[in-house]
Amino acid sequence: MDADVTDSAGTPSEPDSPAGGEAEDRATEGAGGGTDADRATEGAGGGTDAETRAGANGRRRWLHWTALGVSFLLLVAAGAGWWIYRKLDDNITTDTGAAAELETYEKERPASIALDAQNILLIGSDTRSGKDNRKYGPDEGTQRSDTTILLHLAADRGSATAVSLPRDLMVDIPSCRKPDGTRTKKRFAQFNSAFELGGTACTIRTVERLTGIRMDHHMVIDFAGFKGMVDAVDGVEICVKEPIDDDDALLRLDKGLQKLDGEQALGYVRARKTVGDGSDTERMDRQQKFLGALVNKVQSNGVLLNPTRLYPVLDAATKSLTTDPGLDSLRDLYDLVRGMRDIPTERVQFLTVPRQPYTYDPNRDELVEPDAGRLFKRLREDAPVSVVPAGAEKGDREDGALTGKNDGKPDGPDSPGPTPAPTFTGSNAAVGKCE
Numbered sequence: 001m002d003a004d005v006t007d008s009a010g011t012p013s014e015p016d017s018p019a020g021g022e023a024e025d026r027a028t029e030g031a032g033g034g035t036d037a038d039r040a041t042e043g044a045g046g047g048t049d050a051e052t053r054a055g056a057n058g059r060r061r062w063l064h065w066t067a068l069g070v071s072f073l074l075l076v077a078a079g080a081g082w083w084i085y086r087k088l089d090d091n092i093t094t095d096t097g098a099a100a101e102l103e104t105y106e107k108e109r110p111a112s113i114a115l116d117a118q119n120i121l122l123i124g125s126d127t128r129s130g131k132d133n134r135k136y137g138p139d140e141g142t143q144r145s146d147t148t149i150l151l152h153l154a155a156d157r158g159s160a161t162a163v164s165l166p167r168d169l170m171v172d173i174p175s176c177r178k179p180d181g182t183r184t185k186k187r188f189a190q191f192n193s194a195f196e197l198g199g200t201a202c203t204i205r206t207v208e209r210l211t212g213i214r215m216d217h218h219m220v221i222d223f224a225g226f227k228g229m230v231d232a233v234d235g236v237e238i239c240v241k242e243p244i245d246d247d248d249a250l251l252r253l254d255k256g257l258q259k260l261d262g263e264q265a266l267g268y269v270r271a272r273k274t275v276g277d278g279s280d281t282e283r284m285d286r287q288q289k290f291l292g293a294l295v296n297k298v299q300s301n302g303v304l305l306n307p308t309r310l311y312p313v314l315d316a317a318t319k320s321l322t323t324d325p326g327l328d329s330l331r332d333l334y335d336l337v338r339g340m341r342d343i344p345t346e347r348v349q350f351l352t353v354p355r356q357p358y359t360y361d362p363n364r365d366e367l368v369e370p371d372a373g374r375l376f377k378r379l380r381e382d383a384p385v386s387v388v389p390a391g392a393e394k395g396d397r398e399d400g401a402l403t404g405k406n407d408g409k410p411d412g413p414d415s416p417g418p419t420p421a422p423t424f425t426g427s428n429a430a431v432g433k434c435e
């Protein structure tokens with residue numbers, strides 16, 4: 001045996017041991033200290049060289065398969081993530097027709113004044129097309145803007161102001177392209193007829209002429225999309241002042257704090273004739289309060305920061321969402337939402353443009369000036385706007401007049417004092433449910 005040979009226990013032999021010594025050692029081992037017993041012990045767990053190598057190989061194989069398994073799971077997760085992204089992205093409908101129409105009239109559109117501020121026109125369509133919308137009435141092939149809100153996001157994303165534009169407001173509507181390619185004539189008419197006759201582009205041009213504010217983006221959502229978002233956040237709690245029984249809105253609610261599911265929420269924001277005084281004014285007030293409660297629910301539940309909660313909301317919203325090309329991807333919408341998620345609820349404000357019954361028809365509305373013009377100017381310049389609840393003390397509210405609050409501009413040497421910010425009747429998302 002060579003001098004460098006290793007014994008069965010894995011210990012190197014003495015290099016100068018004679019052959020006879022080796023034989024003697026083997027005899028001793030065979031008598032009981034020996035290799036057979038050792039082999040038995042090793043077989044039980046001590047391990048021979050071969051078995052040690054086999055164990056090492058087994059561990060390597062286990063690590064190899066574990067690595068492959070982890071890699072596979074990562075690929076599956078990445079694939080699922082990509083599939084989810086593509087699904088949500090493909091849900092969104094791009095309003096290319098409106099974009100082309102607006103491009104035609106680019107020269108007449110107002111310029112953006114406040115960089116980084118965003119003005120988005122939110123349109124709630126009462127279309128009956130599609131199986132989910134037919135239950136609310138026959139599909140006559142037309143749609144009206146059941147709700148229209150001008151959403152202003154401050155440049156510093158420190159506030160959001162949502163201004164409701166009454167559907168019955170009498171406004172100047174420009175000549176617009178109809179779906180069949182013909183054009184309407186300029187007219188002075190009810191605001192929501194702009195959407196019915198000329199679609200989104202006509203509504204945007206009408207709003208821009210009315211306010212002098214350039215719309216950076218727009219979104220149109222139908223009944224099904226609204227219901228889906230409410231259900232996706234597991235309902236929204238709202239204070240019902242009086243019992244509601246409205247067959248047209250498919251709604252029955254008791255008085256007090258109620259948790260509304262999607263169907264009930266849609267009925268609540270649509271109900272008109274059988275609730276309160278039956279006016280569109282009161283309906284807009286309910287819409288604003290509900291949207292405030294929805295914002296509060298989304299923020300308090302951490303939906304915007306939790307992918308598993310955010311996905312069903314996005315899925316419901318995007319299925320029934322039509323936007324301009326600048327907001328038609330999930331990335332665009334995510335960037336928009338991310339910029340809003342840190343806005344304090346008390347700085348998410350809702351109000352209706354100052355208006356009163358139209359002089360020649362009390363069933364229509366007209367703007368109250370100069371209050372409406374003052375509001376539009378503040379939004380156009382991204383200046384602060386404050387709201388107070390209806391019924392506030394006269395000293396706090398003078399029909400859109402001054403409140404003595406500083407708008408942030410420094411006083412000049414000859415300045416009479418800070419420029420006060422106008423205050424309007426409205427609410428915010430932090431208002432309690434049944435105070």
